[in-house]
Amino acid sequence: DTGVSQNPRHKITKRGQNVTFRCDPISEHNRLYWYRQTLGQGPEFLTYFQNEAQLEKSRLLSDRFSAERPKGSFSTLEIQRTEQGDSAMYLCASSLALGYSTNEKLFFGSGTQLSVL
Amino acid sequence: RKEVEQDPGPFNVPEGATVAFNCTYSNSASQSFFWYRQDCRKEPKLLMSVYSSGNEDGRFTAQLNRASQYISLLIRDSKLSDSATYLCVVNWAYSSASKIIFGSGTRLSIRP
Numbered sequence: 001d002t003g004v005s006q007n008p009r010h011k012i013t014k015r016g017q018n019v020t021f022r023c024d025p026i027s028e029h030n031r032l033y034w035y036r037q038t039l040g041q042g043p044e045f046l047t048y049f050q051n052e053a054q055l056e057k058s059r060l061l062s063d064r065f066s067a068e069r070p071k072g073s074f075s076t077l078e079i080q081r082t083e084q085g086d087s088a089m090y091l092c093a094s095s096l097a098l099g100y101s102t103n104e105k106l107f108f109g110s111g112t113q114l115s116v117l
Numbered sequence: 118r119k120e121v122e123q124d125p126g127p128f129n130v131p132e133g134a135t136v137a138f139n140c141t142y143s144n145s146a147s148q149s150f151f152w153y154r155q156d157c158r159k160e161p162k163l164l165m166s167v168y169s170s171g172n173e174d175g176r177f178t179a180q181l182n183r184a185s186q187y188i189s190l191l192i193r194d195s196k197l198s199d200s201a202t203y204l205c206v207v208n209w210a211y212s213s214a215s216k217i218i219f220g221s222g223t224r225l226s227i228r229p
Contacts (some may be wrong), residue, residue, distance in 0.1 A: 045218055056143060102209065102210045105163050106161075109160065
């Protein structure tokens, strides 16, 4: 399977714990995006990488959230001191974009469903 | 004001009907526009890009009005399989970065 892969599929944690999610993009894709989605809402932009550089981070993202893409391949999203409001589906997407092109097609993974108790 | 706004629906129409969705965006520097489809409990998938001159893909027609900052999607001869949430997506670039923003989605339900 050469699509976007996310692990784990589900994560249940207690409030205050740290969690980390992993995303493996399509291998030749240079851009990687993280989104959060709650029921009845569209995906909310969190952050994105072009290769290993994190180029944009949502102002809505608290400092408890951090993302890395150390070698420009897979990425991790960590949430520290989780809160109940962090419960959501966390989606990763990748794309192949040339230069500063905005005409890019996103391929999404199946997401990680986080439940904070 | 949200960066991308859509009527949440739901739209409940009979099979064979024509249905249209609109979407407005706030950033006039937006450069690329798309419609994605999301089935229940699945990830979003690209339906079609939206070009300035308007474009068609089978039963689907997308239009862009840059002056009024809105995008539309028309579905003709709707099928049961068209039931899904349709997400309006806008991409704008600034400096060396870009940002892809999704609307909250419009739910469509096709009844037999």
